[in-house]
Amino acid sequence: MSSDFIETLDLRGKVVFVAGGTSGINLGIAEDFARAGANIAVQSRSQDKVDATVADLKEFGVAAFGAAADVRDYAATEEALATAADALGPIDVLISGAAGNFPVAALNMSANAFKSVVDIDLLGTFNVLRAGYQFLRRPGASVINISAPQSELPTITQAHVCAAKAGVDMLTRTLALEWGPSGVRVNAVIPGPIDGTEGMTRLAPTDEARELVTSSVPLRRYGTPRDVANVCRFLASPLASYVTGVVLPADGGWVLGGAAQTMGVIGAPLMEPKQG
Ligand code: NAP
Ligand code: COA
Secondary structure, rough: OOOOOOOOOOOOEEEEEEEEEOOOHHHHHHHHHHHHOOEEEEEEHHHHHHHHHHHHHHHOOOOEEEOOOOOHHHHHHHHHHHHHHHHHOOOOOOEOOOOOOOOOOHHHHHHHHHHHHHHHHHHHHHHHHHHHHHOOOOOOOOOEOOOOOOOOOOOOOHHHHHHHHHHHHHHHHHHHHEEEEEEEEEEEEEEEEEEOHHHHHOOOOOOOOOOOOHHOOOOOOEEOHHHHHEEEEOOOOOOOHHOHHHOEOOOHHHOHHHHHHHHHHHHHHHHHOOOO
C-alpha cells in the first residue's frame, strides 16, 4: 500500500466550529464530527440552545464550547470565534450554517423580510468566514458553507433564500480562489429535503406536501442530517485535500429539478396578491 493511502476519516483532536450548530442539520453535523473524535464549538443566538448543545456534545467524550451570538453581528461573531479558538485551539474546520426561511411570495415580502434572510444567510456567512480566517489553522484548514437547492433553482416563495444562497455559493468559489494559496480550502454542501428539520417543516408542513417532496426526489426519500454530515466529513478530511471551490449536493438528486417544481406546487396558495 502506498504511504499516502488514507484509511480512515478519523478526526480525533481536530477543532471544528459550527455557526448555527445548535439544531437540525448543523447539530447533526456537529454530533457526527464529535463522534469522529473532533472537539467542537457552536454558535447560535439562543444561550439555552448553546448550553444544551455543549452538554450533548460532551457526551461524546470530546471537548465542547459554545457562544451565544448572532451571525449578523460581526463583532459578536468575531468574539465567539476568538473565545472558541482560545478554548480549543486553532480551527481546522469552519462550518457556516446559520439560516432563516419562511415561504412568502415576493409581492407579500417586506423589504425587511427579504433583508432579514439575506443578512442571516449571506452576510452572516461572510461574517463567519471573514472573522474566522484569522483563527484557522493555516495551512490545512477547511471551510464548509451550508447552501440550499434554492441557490441553483429559482423557487417561488423563496426569493430571499434563492438570492442569499446563490450568494453563498459565489462567496464559496471566490474565497476558494483568495484563500487557496494560504492552504485553506473553501467548499459548500447543498442539503436536499432533510427529515425532521425546521426548514422542511416550514416549507412542507402537511402530509400531502411531504409526499410531493418525496416523489420529486430521484432517490425517493427525505435525507437525514447524517447524509449531509457524511459529505461534510469527507470535505473536511484528507480524502478531499485537492478539492476546493465546489458546491456539492447531498440531496438525492433533488437539485436536478424536483425542488423548484415541488415548491411551485406547494407554494401556489401563498401566491395570492397582497391586499391594498
Ligand atoms: P434550523 O434547525 O432552524 O437551524 C438553524 C440554526 O441556525 C439554529 O442553530 C439557529 O439557532 C441558528 N441561527 C438562526 N439564525 C441565526 C443567527 N441570526 N445567528 C446565529 N445563529 C442563527 O435549520 P435546518 O432546517 O436544520 O437548516 C440548517 C441549514 O441547512 C441552513 O443553512 C439551511 O438553509 C440548510 N438547508 C436545510 C434544508 C432542510 O431540509 N432543512 C435543506 C437545504 C438546506 P438559534 O435559533 O439559537 O439562533
Ligand atoms: N412571512 C412574511 N414575513 C415574515 C415572516 C413570514 N412568515 N416571518 C417574518 N417575516 C418578516 C417580519 O414581518 C419582519 O418584517 P417587517 O419588519 O417588515 O414586519 C422581518 O421578516 C424580520 O422578522 P423578525 O421576526 O424581526 O426577524 P428575526 O431576525 O427575529 O428572525 C427569521 C429571523 C424571521 C428568519 C425567523 O424566522 C428565524 O429566526 N428563523 C430561524 C430558524 C429558521 O428559519 N430555520 C429554517 C432554516 S432553513
